[in-house]
């Protein structure tokens with residue numbers, strides 16, 4: 001039996017999306033690619049409320065996290081960490097031989113804009129790296145506040161990992177002053193994995209042009225060069241997935257509507273949050289609860305492994321805690337194309353199993 005995915009990526013992929021990937025191949029230097037990538041970029045600009053350059057990368061999101069580390073730091077970067085994925089970004093910068101300061105918050109806490117401002121004021125940093133939605137802990141950081149604060153520091157770039165929030169929460173790139181925001185498509189976009197996208201501001205592009213030793217595959221300038229020529233990718237891209245993204249963006253923008261999609265994620269989150277309050281407790285600080293994934297503190301000491309085994313027999317799978325939180329927490333993802341009714345069904349099944 002297929003187990004419906006209530007895990008924070010990959011998420012459940014609808015049949016019509018799978019079918020949108022099934023077409024005769026064309027070449028990445030052919031006009032079909034120009035047409036396809038042009039359409040995708042226009043729609044992503046709409047989704048993100050921006051006019052910024054769109055990077056479409058055949059890689060997972062981690063590739064574009066590395067792109068940010070390589071393109072946006074000349075002297076020094078600042079990482080704010082509050083969980084496994086923000087930790088990973090700091091590690092990536094270090095692995096690229098970049099000089100970074102890392103401000104660590106306890107897992108489960110959010111990163112307030114005022115704290116970031118304290119650090120940025122020092123004038124030491126080229127860029128600050130923020131994780132919008134920390135998937136390991138179920139924390140949503142206050143991106144709008146952070147972006148608005150950054151307006152006072154025009155010489156510092158803001159790079160954002162929105163892997164598990166983009167297409168599930170509102171992100172207003174231009175209003176919020178975000179230089180780079182990146183995501184992969186196997187989370188709230190509800191597509192199969194293998195593709196990542198980002199918007200990159202002119203300021204970030206100009207900065208990147210002056211940075212040396214960026215490597216080859218993830219140089220923003222390479223993406224721009226091929227885009228300016230013919231709206232094509234620098235190397236052979238996962239064109240089937242890009243076509244599926246084009247199809248899904250139509251559904252998101254024209255059928256469901258961006259605002260309705262955000263509303264549905266909020267509604268699903270509230271249902272899971274109410275259930276969590278009644279049955280368990282939150283791992284995350286309740287001021288920062290994520291609208292796309294809830295990390296539940298296992299206060300009843302249930303076996304998450306056996307819960308998942310039982311759920312499997314009923315056709316669903318949830319996620320255990322990430323890394324060091326494995327049995328202490330479990331996570332229910334309410335992201336992508338999962339519906340309110342499916343979330344209610346899942347919680348009913350969990351109730352039956354644990355009662």
Ligand SMILES: *Cc1c(COP(=O)(O)O)cnc(C)c1O
Nearest residue numbers: 060061062085133135163164184
């Ligand atoms: C899933 C996830 C990543 C990693 O994405 P990949 O596409 O697997 O590289 C990074 N950051 C966050 C917040 C995530 O949820």
